[in-house]
Amino acid sequence: MKKVITGNHAVSYGALLSRVEVIAAYPITPQTQVVELLSEFCAEGKLKAKFVKVESEHSAMATCIGASAAGARAFTATSAQGLALMHELLHWAAGGRLPIVLANINRAMAPGWSIWTDQNDSLSQRDTGWMQIYCESNQEVLDSVIQGYKIAEQVYIPLMLVLDAFVLSHTSEIVDIPSQEQVDRYLPPFKPKYKLDVNDPHAFGGLLGPDHYMEIRYLLQKDMERAMEITKKADIEFKEIFGRSYGVIEAYKCEDAEIIMVTSGTVTSTARTVIDKLRERDKRVGLLKIRMFRPFPSKDIKNVLLKAKKVLVVDRNISYGLGGIFFEEIKSVLYYEDKHIPIFGFITGLGGRDVTPNILEEMIEYVETHDKPEEPILWKGVKL
Amino acid sequence: MIEIRFHGRGGQGTVIASEILAEALAIEGNYVQVFPQFGVERRGAPVTAFLRIDNKPIYLRCSIYTPDHIVVLDPVLIETIGITEGLKKGGWIIINSFKNPEDFKNFSDFKVATVDASSIAIKYNLGSRIAPIVNTAILGAFAKVTGMTKLETIERAMKDYIPINLEGNIKAAREAYKEVKMG
Known part of the structure; x- marks a missing residue:
């Protein structure tokens, strides 16, 4: 019903x-x-x-x-x-x-x-x-x-x-x-x-x-x-x-993606619209949704991300004194791999600050124009 | 995708109006997403609610900044908050007011419709004389003005949301449907 x-x-x-x-x-x-x-x-x-x-x-x-x-x-x-x-x-x-x-x-x-x-x-x-x-x-x-x-x-x-x-x-x-x-x-x-x-x-x-x-x-x-x-x-x-399934992760338009955005929760949903829009402009971008956080699907994540040239992780959280929590976990998953992939860790949307398609698009633009992150934490939307 | 913003006050049934409309649009085969302004609601304080409608699944999960239409349950809000903020040119502003659409001269970029939903609500014993619940009347006006949903579907959708005096609410919606003035 x-x-x-x-x-x-x-x-x-x-x-x-x-x-x-x-x-x-x-x-x-x-x-x-x-x-x-x-x-x-x-x-x-x-x-x-x-x-x-x-x-x-x-x-x-x-x-x-x-x-x-x-x-x-x-x-x-x-x-x-x-x-x-x-x-x-x-x-x-x-x-x-x-x-x-x-x-x-x-x-x-x-x-x-x-x-x-x-x-x-x-x-x-x-x-x-x-x-x-x-x-x-x-x-x-x-x-x-x-x-x-x-x-x-x-x-x-x-x-x-x-x-x-x-x-x-x-x-x-x-x-x-x-x-x-x-x-x-x-x-x-x-x-x-x-x-x-x-x-x-x-x-x-x-x-x-x-x-x-x-x-x-x-x-x-x-x-x-x-x-x-x-x-x-x-x-x-x-x-x-x-008739429905979700997986422990979901790779969305990642097959030929050069940049993969990693998200969790409802940011994933809005990110889908951004990936669709950028794909229409022939940008090779994809989305990895992390559904299961514990146990952490390390192998599944690695299999998707190893195909990318760059990865960005969107965290709506912070481990004070270190950085975004998903970001840190994703980095550790890729540590033992021969291929070095630059990973960008963005923090946004804390305390219910709205995460709009523009914010996510700007993150991708940053990744496109940088070989590696300028800061260990890339803050998005802080008004200070 | 069509985006609608509702302006009202706590106690007028603004959020319920947005939910009944969403239910009606869903019955007619649309995808919908409806949410109140995220926060704490209090009787008498300004309330905002938002509705997205599309013919495919809606993935956008942020606030609505540039609505296509606006529904105003309390006309006093027009003088106190910027109700047209972000409203797309040519969009409808449906106002609960005894005035005529042409009395709202500041809204020349938009189309104005008015209906005296407060009087209709009082007539059918919805809420009190001081604080009438105008939400079902305004939905009747919405159905007529936008043609986005049938009046009968709104009546059907009301059943899950209106615990008492369903008949009065249906009559109010029908009367507003008939009486709404479009500029």
Whole structure:
């Protein structure tokens, strides 16, 4: 059924169709509508889930951890400061190998107080052991919730899907909402290998001495590596049922591209229009969308970028004291290659500053006219 | 691609108007993208909403700077903010006003249409006398002026968005469709 809905409601429908069993969330702009609609679904009896109102995001994640450990499919959504408050428990969820799905609406961190988009909230959680998927459209948001459980429950690693504040969360567009029957065919009920069970008592998260801790972490990394293939397989199976797929990356018009622009989130969408326009002028430019950030699709990225003469990375985030986070990761992917490719790292759009086609076009113009970047960080749109 | 900007005040139903119109255009087979001015909305404060329409998928995800048409739900805004900013020459300005289009002399680069949506809304008990909800009436005028969507499709699209007095809203849209004056 096609409907004009916001990105926030696309999240809610994704959770509804995934038949989540426990929802625990605390409201925060711009996430609030996600749980508002879910609470309506629960009140109407459309969704047979336990909706737990909590006093903080820390408690929201704690509730999800408890629910998931007891064998329930758990869901939450948050944003910025709320995600930051969950930080300790994000480690608990991943270390506990609990396949929770969380929707994070990308919102800039305070201060200065902001409700607008950038990626620093989710990227600050990079090393918690969660998988991360960055979405470009409301359809991809809905589909990624469903795919999220399919992936997470196979590798026992929680998954965070990320959508830009307002640019998706409060923007309505046409979304094809799949039928419950289709989703049931794709996503089986959650039947964990181990769970809290009074009839079969186990302890979870106990003391782990130096003799054992490292192996547990090694296994988490190994399963993260396995998650890459499982994600690809889940995406192919998704296409068979729903007719849509996204990949872990997407190379757009990259076949003969001399310059490749790397993006994530909704900047990708606007960048498509820029690439199309420049292609009409016979410019050999392409676009690489990074959808999956953890695990990082290093091999896939390398295969695309090695064909280019120059690469530019657009970051809507910053690691203070170093630079754009995607930029740094892309550089490390290409380090062992014999071919040296100049990489340009642009930072733009922080705190919801609009990223227009002009801004992206100017970045490409800069790359065309420079052999290498003049600065380690190329700022775009700073008014100082 | 056609881009439309809505100007209103918190409480008039500006954002809902943009969403109902998007739904109607989608029903008629168009691709749509609709969003409010990104920020915090308050009753009585100026509200802006944006709508993109195309016959192919819309990838542009930035604000709208040069709209093709403008819809003004509160005529007082004309005196307080630059409502025509970026408006393309020859574009429609559809204003909720009891005045005639030719009374708006500053808009000679554009086409003006007026409809007394406030009186129509009050007549059908939409909102209060002091703060009528004019969004459905203005959509009726929009359908007539631009011809971009049928009035019946707007009525159909309203059903998901109007929790009470749907009948009154439909009548308001129909009356505005009939009464709108085009300059």
